[in-house]
Amino acid sequence: MYKTSIHRRSLLKAGGALVVASLSAPSILRAQTKEIVIGGPAGAAKYFTESVFPLLKQKLGVTVLYEGSNSATNLQKMQADSAAPKFSVVVMDDPIMIKAADGGLLMPISTSGVPNLGKLVAGAVHRDGMWANYQRPWAGIAYNTKSGAPKAWADMWDKARAGKIIIPSIQNTEGFWNLLIAAHLETGKPFAEAQYEIDAGFKKLKSLVPNLLNVYTNAPQAMNLLEQGEAQMIGGQFSAYTLTRKAEGAPVDLRIPAEGGFAMPSGIAKVKGGPAPELADAVIDAFLGTEIQAVLAAKAVVAPTNTDAAIPAGYPDPASLFAPDWAFVAKERGKWAERWTTELL
Amino acid sequence: MTEAMPAPPKLSDPERRTAFLLSLPAAMILLIMFILPLGLLLGVSFTGPEGFSLAAYQRLLTTPHYLSVIWNSLKLALVTTALTFLIGYPASFAIARARGGWRSLMLGCLFLPLAASVIVKAFAWTILLRSDGIINSTLMLLGIIDEPVRMIFTQTALIVGSANVFLPFMILPIFAVVAQLDPRLGEAAAMLGANPAVAFLKVTLPVTMPGIIAGVALVFSLSVSAYVVPTLLIGERYPTLAATIAKAYLLTQQPAFGAAAGVVLLSIAIAVVILSSRFGRSSGGLS
Structure with a gap:
């Protein structure tokens, strides 16, 4: 021993x-x-x-x-x-x-x-x-230039784009834009009023599901798919991501559709x-x-x-960019995240 | 096949003290990094606004949506485990039976992907599976499909990617057992009148069972709790327990619910490991 x-x-x-x-x-x-x-x-x-x-x-x-x-x-x-x-x-x-x-x-x-x-x-x-x-920064629809520029937010619901649309998760701040747009399209109310019509937003957003390729939490992956042409549009994407890639030669651009864009x-x-x-x-x-x-x-x-x-x-006319009630978004987003998962996906 | 392990020799008091001191750092690491956080996790999972509460578990285990989330995690783990076994079992024999450079090459092919990040592998799959990716292009070239089939962000993509990421964890334990097998076992069975199928079922399969069980426990535990692979290969449309935990902590700020989901996930993994080891003991494989 x-x-x-x-x-x-x-x-x-x-x-x-x-x-x-x-x-x-x-x-x-x-x-x-x-x-x-x-x-x-x-x-x-x-x-x-x-x-x-x-x-x-x-x-x-x-x-x-x-x-x-x-x-x-x-x-x-x-x-x-x-x-x-x-x-x-x-x-x-x-x-x-x-x-x-x-x-x-x-x-x-x-x-x-x-x-x-x-x-x-x-x-x-x-x-x-x-x-x-x-x-x-400002937000609109990011699109692959080979698939054509969107004219309106409603273009994302076009049946011809089945499986070609990406939207951000409500976990990401930019995820709110699609909920707001959906509420606006469903109710016909201006953004300032539609931002509080969340039930209508979820109803309309549900009809977008057949067109969705993915709901992202990882923005670079979504941009990558847009650049490759696998996706045609990312709804609610903002300038700081899309236009930096455009400047580097990627076939992507950002458009403020007819209904307006958002300040972020x-x-x-x-x-x-x-x-x-x-x-x-x-x-x-x-x-x-x-x-x-x-x-x-x-x-x-x-x-x-x-x-x-x-x-x-x-840079777009600041008057064409809507700034929402962020305090309301901050207060309610947790509840929306629950509904997003249970009702939408 | 089972050999009795010799009883460990009795230690003197100074030896015991030395053994205790040497085991202390590992024990402290286990206590601080594993047992204590798990205890805290368990404690948090039973909290509510007014102290002790079972609300988080009630919500998780009675809401249809969260039951489907638990099933999603289980389904991913079960299919990944089955697929990696079907690929990994014969592959383990191929590696074990290969000699010289071939074996090194095969082991290299197995180990090198482990050095690549899971994120890189998941991104690589999105490139391979896209409409103009190599898989769709090959299928179209062979005339199997007329136009690209959507593969990315589907459950098929998730399973394929998950099996790819976790395959080495199935092969390595089985290979470790197969490499020790006496190749004459099959010959002996044949000499005793067993045809190849019977020899495999009665001899080869039982003696390789410890490796299979270790591989199954490893792959199941890893895939049931996978977060990055489902997030990148299918996203929010296939919610899993791991993603539910992340969302509960990061977004909805419901630590009790996140902790309860963590406890359920851990319980599933522990149950599989315990069942595997029990099955391993009762199957009578090599000890």
């Missing part, structure tokens, strides 16, 4: 040292390399990484670790990490920002830390600086208790500044929110 030379104390000491070293090393490294974690939409990862984050590195010397997901997932992560947040900054849609703000997960920003906050268009700063819109403001906010709060202010200020907004406007054909930045060519 061998005699072991491992002593409990030395084993515990070595283990303890290992744990301390492994836990402390990343924070030391982070401190040295000036990193910041931003949570945001997966669909924006490509153009953020290629065009925005290099500017942040150049201006602020900061390396961004980007966690791309959908807004609801990022909200869940924020709730789970609220005691020790991992994100410093989040980029999310307004209805999710409402939930994050209600849940006490955001830290208000002000012009003292974020000077560009004072230069934004009216309505772009929410709840006394709880979050701000850094861009205003994107927000940026500072996470309450998040790491590197001063750096978070600087990053948010850069997102609200003219330089990054000009890049985003050119890349994604979104309207900037900084009054000093020019609205890009090709």
Whole structure:
């Protein structure tokens, strides 16, 4: 029988040292390399990484670790990490920002830390600086250019397009547009009234099912199918996804149908208790500044929110874009998600 | 066929202490990373607005929609398991009987796809199955179909993709057993008068049963809880328990319901593993 030379104390000491070293090393490294974690939409990862984050590195010397997901997932992560947040900054849609703000997960920003906050268009700063819109994308019907441009939202219900239409899940914010359009087509009421006619929306949307190829939660996969021609249209898709692909040569385009399109403001906010709060202010200020907004406007054909930045060519007349009651959407979306699964699919 | 395992030698007190210390890190990991979260999950699943509640289970197990969701997960797991077995069982023999470079090549073909992400494989299937994909093009070239058949976002696509992703987990345990088999077993059965079918049913199948059971338990457990494969290959139109859990936590913010769905999913997987091991013991395979 061998005699072991491992002593409990030395084993515990070595283990303890290992744990301390492994836990402390990343924070030391982070401190040295000036990193910041931003949570945001997966669909924006490509153009953020290629065009925005290099500017942040150049201006602020900061390396961004980007966690791309959908807004609801990022909200869940924020709730789970609220005691020790991992994100410093989040980029999310307004209805999710409402939930994050209600849940006490955001830290208000002000012009003292974020000077560009004072230069934004009216309505772009929410709840006394709880979050701000850094861009205003717009939504319509994304289509494959080989299959012809749609004229009206009702074209999605055309029987000739059986199995060729994709719509976003109600889990994604843009999923609401199809429910709203369906309510509008069913009731004949203008968007401002139809947005509350959810029963009618579900009824009409049910008749779209034979035409559906897929209901997506993963936007890049849906765009891929549209580019390949497997799908002819994605209802409720927005400019930041579709027009970036068009600019890269993909055979896709975005059309605002006769009934109108939708405004879809994107927000940026500072996470309450998040790491590197001063750096978070600087990053948010850069997102609200003219330089990054000009890049985003050119890349994604979104309207900037900084009054000093020019609205890009090709951006639709803001009067043709409907902005819904986001507070109502935020409040009701959970119930709609239940109905979506049980009644529609 | 079953051999009795020799009893482990008795350990002295210092040896026991050393064994205890050495097992401590693994035990702590199991406790912190597995048992504790499962306990919390179980606790959350029985909560309601006013404390203890069975409402989440009642809703999950009595609503027709959620019963169909449970059935969807079970159906996916059952069909995937059956398909991977039908492909994997003969494939395991082919690999085990191959020699030299052929065996290395076959094992390479089995292991290399494991290095690719499930997401990549799911995307690859959407390319293969699309209207102008290689499968539709080949079928049209052979005159089997006149125009492309819709294959993506169908249950067929889901089953094919799922079987592809989980096939190695069926082959590897069966291969591990088959590789140890004495090839003369078949000859012995033949010498005793068994025809090939009888030799297979009475000799080969029983002795490979431990591998089959391990493969079935692995593939069933993985496919019943699969999230990425159904999400990418069929989407929301084939709701599963895994997708229901994600939606409950991420969108509808109903942690008790999500936890209850998690407990039901885990119970199904545990039941299959227990049944498999019991069946394995009673089938009298190689120990």
